[in-house]
Amino acid sequence: MHVPDGFLDAPTSVATGVVAAAALGLALRGARRELDERTAPMAGLAATFVFAAQMLNFPVGAGTSGHLLGGALVAVLVGPSTAILCMSVVFVVQALLFADGGITALGTNIDLMGVVTVLVGWGVFRALQTVLPKRPGSVAPAAGIAAFVSVPAAALCFVGLYAIGGVVDIPLPSLTAAMVGVHVLIGIGEGLITALAVGSIVAVRPDLVYGARRVLAARPLEVRTGAGASR
Amino acid sequence: MRVSTRALIAAGVLVALVLAGVVSFYASSAPDGLERVAHDHGFADSADRHAASDGPLADYRTRGVEDDRLSGGLAGVAGALIVLVLAGGLVLLVRRRPSSGSGTGVGSAPSSGSGTSAGSRTGRTS
Numbered sequence: 001m002h003v004p005d006g007f008l009d010a011p012t013s014v015a016t017g018v019v020a021a022a023a024l025g026l027a028l029r030g031a032r033r034e035l036d037e038r039t040a041p042m043a044g045l046a047a048t049f050v051f052a053a054q055m056l057n058f059p060v061g062a063g064t065s066g067h068l069l070g071g072a073l074v075a076v077l078v079g080p081s082t083a084i085l086c087m088s089v090v091f092v093v094q095a096l097l098f099a100d101g102g103i104t105a106l107g108t109n110i111d112l113m114g115v116v117t118v119l120v121g122w123g124v125f126r127a128l129q130t131v132l133p134k135r136p137g138s139v140a141p142a143a144g145i146a147a148f149v150s151v152p153a154a155a156l157c158f159v160g161l162y163a164i165g166g167v168v169d170i171p172l173p174s175l176t177a178a179m180v181g182v183h184v185l186i187g188i189g190e191g192l193i194t195a196l197a198v199g200s201i202v203a204v205r206p207d208l209v210y211g212a213r214r215v216l217a218a219r220p221l222e223v224r225t226g227a228g229a230s231r
Numbered sequence: 232m233r234v235s236t237r238a239l240i241a242a243g244v245l246v247a248l249v250l251a252g253v254v255s256f257y258a259s260s261a262p263d264g265l266e267r268v269a270h271d272h273g274f275a276d277s278a279d280r281h282a283a284s285d286g287p288l289a290d291y292r293t294r295g296v297e298d299d300r301l302s303g304g305l306a307g308v309a310g311a312l313i314v315l316v317l318a319g320g321l322v323l324l325v326r327r328r329p330s331s332g333s334g335t336g337v338g339s340a341p342s343s344g345s346g347t348s349a350g351s352r353t354g355r356t357s
Binding site: 001002003004005006007028031032035038040041042043044045046047048049050051052053055056057058059060063064065066067082085086089090092093094095096097098099100102103155158166167168170174175178179182183185186201204205208 | 233234236237239240243244246247248250251254255258259260261262263264265267268269271272273274277278279281282283284286287288289290291306307310311312313314315317318319321322323325326
């Protein structure tokens, strides 16, 4: 979903840049609370994984592809503020070194793929955590569903930006249907990859997954004695 | 068996490097969702030529390396390592800054590498 230069007009690009700068300022502040000896090493890994995974376009229907966005994944792994920082690093490197995503569109891309996916993904994940059983096995499915939702949400935000500052006059209903339709399909891949990645880490080190802390804390230590221990 | 943090991070980075360096060759080259929609709705042509399209790693290819597999793989590995260093460095800088809440400036982060509180990072391992 990397937006190139030229899709949005200059005022809109400036505005998205300002929003991205504000989001980064808040994220820098918030990340200090999230970063500890567990999340700090995970943050570098999460950003690296997102860069790699974004090279892996998978087919969705005829002649169209999509790749992981990763905002929900990184938010669950290291927390939403740190996730915004990690995602932004990826988009800066992609725009400046790989010519992927426009330079004047950098703010737009950080907003859509780094802020919207993180906030929507984290919000849906936390909402699911309140209704799902409080155990480690719920973390990966919740992350997967949150990731699935985050992709059409970002697509919808692009449509909103295009309605404000798109350089070509496009009928909005048809643009909305097309963007959401294809990104629901990409979202399925996003959800599967996210659930797989989160599940792999929860399986070996649930304590390294920021989004799993709540369920780990909710699970008291069991003292198994007598008949229970002989099983 | 408990997997150490170091081992898990190393394994994860290795997976990412293999994905970026090897698996990426097999990725779909079809236009992505936005490109497809832009094409179908007639605004794909409004995209400007990328200002960095002559860079040494532009379009995930390594300039000067002709072989497709090698060119893309090298670019992928280079990008993954650059992201690892930048994201890791940013996290270190954020953790080094005092948590008093003073100063929110993005631009002030790179100048805080005085190392005065470097010990706090190792001192907090549980």
